[in-house]
Amino acid sequence: xxxxxxxxxxxxxxxxxxxxxxxxxxxxxxxxxxxxxxxxxxxxxxxxxxxxxxxxxxxxxxxxxxxxxxxxxxxxxxxxxxxxxxxxxxxxxxxxxxxxxxxxxxxxxxxxxxxxxxxxxxxxxxxxxxxxxxxxxxxxxxxxxxxxxxxxxxxxxxxxxxxxxxxxxxxxxxxxxxxxxxxxxxxxxxxxxxxxxxxxxxxxxxxxxxxxxxxxxxxxxxxxxxxxxxxxxxxxxxxxxxxxxxxxxxxxxxxxxxxxxxxxxxxxxxxxxxxxxxxxxxxxxxxxxxxxxxxxxxxxxxxxxxxxxxxxxxxxxxxxxxxxxxxxxxxxxxxxxxxxxxxxxxxxxxxxxxxxxxxxxxxxxxxxxxxxxxxxxxxxxxxxxxxxxxxxxxxxxxxxxxxxxxxxxxxxxxxxxxxxxxxxxxxxxxxxxxxxxxxxxxxxxxxxxxxxxxxxxxxxxxxxxxxxxxxxxxxxxxxxxxxxxxxxxxxxxxxxxxxxxxxxxxxxxxxxxxxxxxxxxxxxxxxxxxxxxxxxxxxxxxxxxxxxxxxxxxxxxxxxxxxxxxxxxxxxxxxxxxxxxxxxxxxxxxxxxxxxxxxxxxxxxxxxxxxxxxxxxxxxxxxxxxxxxxxxxxxxxxxxxxxxxxxxxxxxxxxxxxxxx
Numbered sequence: 001x002x003x004x005x006x007x008x009x010x011x012x013x014x015x016x017x018x019x020x021x022x023x024x025x026x027x028x029x030x031x032x033x034x035x036x037x038x039x040x041x042x043x044x045x046x047x048x049x050x051x052x053x054x055x056x057x058x059x060x061x062x063x064x065x066x067x068x069x070x071x072x073x074x075x076x077x078x079x080x081x082x083x084x085x086x087x088x089x090x091x092x093x094x095x096x097x098x099x100x101x102x103x104x105x106x107x108x109x110x111x112x113x114x115x116x117x118x119x120x121x122x123x124x125x126x127x128x129x130x131x132x133x134x135x136x137x138x139x140x141x142x143x144x145x146x147x148x149x150x151x152x153x154x155x156x157x158x159x160x161x162x163x164x165x166x167x168x169x170x171x172x173x174x175x176x177x178x179x180x181x182x183x184x185x186x187x188x189x190x191x192x193x194x195x196x197x198x199x200x201x202x203x204x205x206x207x208x209x210x211x212x213x214x215x216x217x218x219x220x221x222x223x224x225x226x227x228x229x230x231x232x233x234x235x236x237x238x239x240x241x242x243x244x245x246x247x248x249x250x251x252x253x254x255x256x257x258x259x260x261x262x263x264x265x266x267x268x269x270x271x272x273x274x275x276x277x278x279x280x281x282x283x284x285x286x287x288x289x290x291x292x293x294x295x296x297x298x299x300x301x302x303x304x305x306x307x308x309x310x311x312x313x314x315x316x317x318x319x320x321x322x323x324x325x326x327x328x329x330x331x332x333x334x335x336x337x338x339x340x341x342x343x344x345x346x347x348x349x350x351x352x353x354x355x356x357x358x359x360x361x362x363x364x365x366x367x368x369x370x371x372x373x374x375x376x377x378x379x380x381x382x383x384x385x386x387x388x389x390x391x392x393x394x395x396x397x398x399x400x401x402x403x404x405x406x407x408x409x410x411x412x413x414x415x416x417x418x419x420x421x422x423x424x425x426x427x428x429x430x431x432x433x434x435x436x437x438x439x440x441x442x443x444x445x446x447x448x449x450x451x452x453x454x455x456x457x458x459x460x461x462x463x464x465x466x467x468x469x470x471x472x473x474x475x476x477x478x479x480x481x482x483x484x485x486x487x488x489x490x491x492x493x494x495x496x497x498x499x500x501x502x503x504x505x506x507x508x509x510x511x512x513x514x515x516x517x518x519x520x521x522x523x524x525x526x527x528x529x530x531x532x533x534x535x536x537x538x539x540x541x542x543x544x545x546x547x548x549x550x551x552x553x554x555x556x557x558x559x560x561x562x563x564x565x566x567x568x569x570x571x572x573x574x575x576x577x578x579x580x581x582x583x584x585x586x587x588x589x590x591x592x593x594x595x596x597x598x599x600x601x602x603x604x605x606x607x608x609x610x611x612x613x614x615x616x617x618x619x620x621x622x623x624x625x626x627x628x629x630x631x632x633x634x635x636x637x638x639x640x641x642x643x644x645x646x647x648x649x650x651x652x653x654x655x656x657x658x659x660x661x
Contacts, residue, residue, distance in 0.1 A: 004364075005106055005325060006316050011462050014376075014414040014424030016475040016510055018043075018098040022121065025093055026132070027576070027608070029621055029656065031142065031164060032089045033074075033116070034632075034648070038580045038602065040098050042510055042528030042557050046632035047646060049209055049302055050260055050289045052086035053633060056100045057477065058506050058532040058553035059113030059454065062633060063487050063498065066304060066337035066351035067388055067435045071452070071485075073103065073111035076118050077199065079266055079283040080110055082306045082335070088203035088262050091181045092130075092146050092160040094121045100510075101477060102430025102454045104408030105378040108329060108360050112430030112454045122197055123156035123187040124148055129661045136654020140166040157186045168208055169649055171237040173255035174293065176207040193272040198265075205260035209291040211238040211253060212300075214638055215631065215645045216594030219244070224642060226596050235629035236650055240297055247640055248297045250342070256292035263287075276317035283310050295341065296638030304337040321368040325378075329360040348496065349438060352390040356433070359383045364410075372416040376426070379409040384433040392439045393495045400436035404451055421463040430454040435485070437497050449498050455480045471514040479506040486537075486589055501537040501589070504550060506530065520565040520572075528557040534589065545589050554598050556583040571611045574619075579603045587634030587643065594642035597631050608656070617658045627651040 010019050018040050020030075030036050033052050037045040044055040051064045054072040061071050064083065074086045096118050103111040128148035135141055146160040161182045168176040185199035213235065218225035230244060231237035240248035266283040287306040294300065314327035333356045339349040364378030388400040412426030434451040441447045460475030481504035487496050508530035515523040532550035539545070561578035584599035603626055608619025624630075631645040638644035 005314065005327075006323075011420075011464065011471070011473075012422065014412060014422065014426065014460070014462075016100055016458075016460060016473065016512070018096075018512075020096045020098075022093045022095055025090065025096070026658070027574075027606070028578070028604070029134070029606075029623070030090065031162075033086050033118075036096060038559065038578065038604065041512065041526035041559055042100065042508070042530060043098060044552055046552075047087065047210070047648075048633040049291045049293065049646075050087050050205070050258070050304070051083040053083070053552075054086070054113075054116060055552050056098065056114040057479070057508060057510075057528075058530050058550050059479070059481070060552060061485065062552060063485065064302075065339065065349040065438075066335050066354045067349075067438065068485065068498065069333075069356065069432065069435075070110055071430075071432050072113040073107050073115040074118070075107075075115060076264075077120055077197075077266055078117075078268065078281050078312075079264070079285075079310060080107075080308075080331070081264075081285060082287060082304075082308065082333070084287050084289050084304050084306065085262055085264075085285065088205075089162055089164055089179050089181045090118070091144065091162040091183055091201075092121045092158075094119045101456045101458060101479075102408070102428050104430040105362055105364060105380045105410045105428060106325075108362075108380060108382055108408075109358060109384060109432055112432050112452065120183065120185070120199070121146075121158065123150075123158040123185055125150050125153075125156055127661075128158075129659070131659040133657045134654055136166075136652055138166040138169060138652065140164075140652065140654055154190050155186065155188050157184070159184050165207070168255055169236050169647075170211055170213075170255075171231075171234070171239045172211060172253050172294075174208045174211040174238060175236075175649075176255065178206040180204050195270045197268045197270075199267075200265040201263070203260070203262040205258060207258070208255035209258045209293040210646045211256075211294040212296055212635075212638070212644045212646055213238050214247075214296045214640065215634070215643045217640050217642065224594050226594055229629065236647060238294065249639070250297060250299055253294050253297060256294065258292065259288065259290040261286075261288045274317075275319070276315065279312075279314045279316075281310075281312045284308070296640075296644050298341050298639060299343055300339070300341050301344070302337070302339045304335065306333065306335040308333045323366040323368075324364070326363040327361070329358070329362070331358045332356075333358075347391065347393060350391045351388060351438065354388045355386070357385040374414050376412045376414075377410065378428075379407060381405075381407050382431070386433060386435065388436050390438055394439070396440045398436075398438060398440040398447060400441075400447060402434065402436075402448060404433040406431045406433075406451070406453075417461075420465065420468075421461065423461050425457075425459040427455070427457050430456070432485070435498065439495065439497075449485065450483045450500050452484055452500070453482045455482075469516050471512075473512040474509070476509045477507060480504075481506060497540070499540055501534050501545075503534075503536040504532065505535050506532040506550070506553075520567070522563050524559070524561045526557075526559045530555055530557070537589070545591075548589055548591055549586060551586050551589050554582040554585040556581070568609075571609060574608050574610065575606075576608075577603070577605045587631070587645075588636060590636075592636055592642060595634060595636065597634060597645075600628050600630055601626070602628060602630065615660055618655070620653070620655050622651070622653040624649060624651045 130146040132144040183201040229235040264285040310331035316325040360382040362380035384404040410428030414424035483500035558581040563576040606621040630648040
């Protein structure tokens with residue numbers, strides 16, 4: 001585990017971390033972050049055009065405009081990436097780690113709701129060749145190729161490429177895929193104490209973006225029917241012909257085009273001096289994204305462009321009963337973006353420039369009071385400077401400039417009840433700097449939006465018993481969210497201001513169970529309960545939503561899976577079934593009728609033959625077996641309304657062949 005920015009064992013880390021190894025991702029056919037949602041309890045990874053909206057335990061951001069940063073950090077190889085970078089496909093992943101709760105001490109301003117760390121396989125000191133070939137319905141084709149070459153005893157290089165494509169899931173041909181990802185990395189180890197890891201990656205997308213469909217409108221009655229679609233027999237049918245033609249006043253619904261380019265380079269230097277390790281991580285990222293799509297029957301276009309440079313230095317070590325970590329972090333993120341309707345005739349958002357500078361210093365100390373008892377304390381001092389400019393909905397230019405200073409901290413204790421039972425408790429904080437509304441400041445209007453803070457209490461137990469046959473982890477949590485950024489996104493409104501919900505309360509419990517009754521069997525079960533309400537939330541116009549439940553936060557989330565290996569004279573067959581259930585939840589803080597989502601179950605299954613030495617495998621798989629239409633992001637309005645949503649994939653099935661030499 002590296003979620004604590006040092007190597008630790010999962011069951012010895014006092015936090016409810018979900019770790020998913022690369023082999024598991026490959027077996028489950030998880031090729032991007034939204035697909036990983038099926039493996040992570042109490043979390044949502046929902047697609048919003050080229051963004052991925054991440055919610056962990058009800059904390060996340062559904063605002064995808066350039067002036068609003070995410071509140072759950074996504075880190076690739078230790079480097080924070082913008083939300084548009086999260087939509088690129090996975091390639092040669094070593095593991096994913098999901099750490100819930102505010103991580104302001106170690107990760108800073110984008111980690112108020114938690115972190116998602118994705119680490120790629122590093123080059124190794126021997127030849128390695130991996131190949132994956134997949135095919136399925138909707139003309140699905142997927143190929144991954146990885147080649148590792150030891151150039152010398154000190155240098156190894158690793159190249160990986162991935163292509164995934166399928167025809168449109170929607171009737172118009174929209175929501176198709178032509179995604180390419182490539183990565184080249186090198187590992188130089190001149191001595192046992194020094195290593196330099198270099199990498200560069202590129203990703204492109206050329207398929208047709210998702211068209212947003214109308215939800216909760218009953219065609220037969222012309223009234224409200226929560227969860228109804230214009231084509232009851234096929235929710236993915238986005239066309240409007242025949243009797244539905246009057247609902248397409250701006251032309252026939254067709255598949256649109258996109259442009260997506262994502263380039264990044266990075267370097268990590270590690271130098272060991274006895275029990276002390278110095279690490280330097282340097283990175284540069286560039287993202288250019290432009291998607292045209294239909295928002296119900298309204299032509300729309302969303303653009304985003306990011307440039308980010310970052311540098312982190314950290315020093316960690318041990319001295320007697322102390323384990324310590326200190327670090328410095330700096331970054332500059334410059335971005336712009338627009339969201340336009342009617343071919344650019346109406347701008348919902350138009351940010352010409354948003355620059356966010358960040359300088360931080362942090363530290364964490366763990367003291368072992370005895371062989372069984374440890375205390376941890378940490379803090380992070382951060383400075384942010386935000387500058388913005390653009391064109392308001394009223395045709396008036398606006399600008400913004402403000403600096404923010406904040407200190408986050410954490411305290412905690414963990415105790416070994418037995419060698420295989422760990423109990424822990426902690427308190428930590430998170431912070432997101434303020435931003436601006438896209439309107440000129442005046443004597444009667446302040447375009448500044450206040451920063452958000454999160455205070456979190458947690459208590460948990462991690463345990464293994466019955467000769468490690470059973471692993472059971474439990475964690476309870478209580479969050480106090482101050483000045484949560486909110487926006488009632490209404491397609492029909494000329495201006496959708498961002499404002500703060502003064503106080504939000506979230507509490508819940510998460511239980512993770514793994515049972516291995518025999519060497520050939522494994523059961524996984526995770527159950528999450530969450531209660532989140534706006535305790536004090538009054539809009540600037542005086543409307544009160546205090547007492548409403550928070551958006552995108554199902555009360556119950558259950559993920560489960562079972563696998564069994566059937567031994568053969570040569571090799572074995574693994575049968576696997578998985579399911580995820582989410583209870584209903586609201587897609588908006590206002591609880592507008594028709595915007596109630598969820599209460600669905602997704603089921604997947606696979607059957608795979610593995611050779612004796614795992615050199616190759618051949619299997620079949622199916623996803624979303626019951627063909628459920630699962631909403632992702634949601635917005636009010638559209639034609640005819642009341643809400644609009646992007647749907648996840650329908651039922652898919654196929655076959656997979658892998659080679660590993």
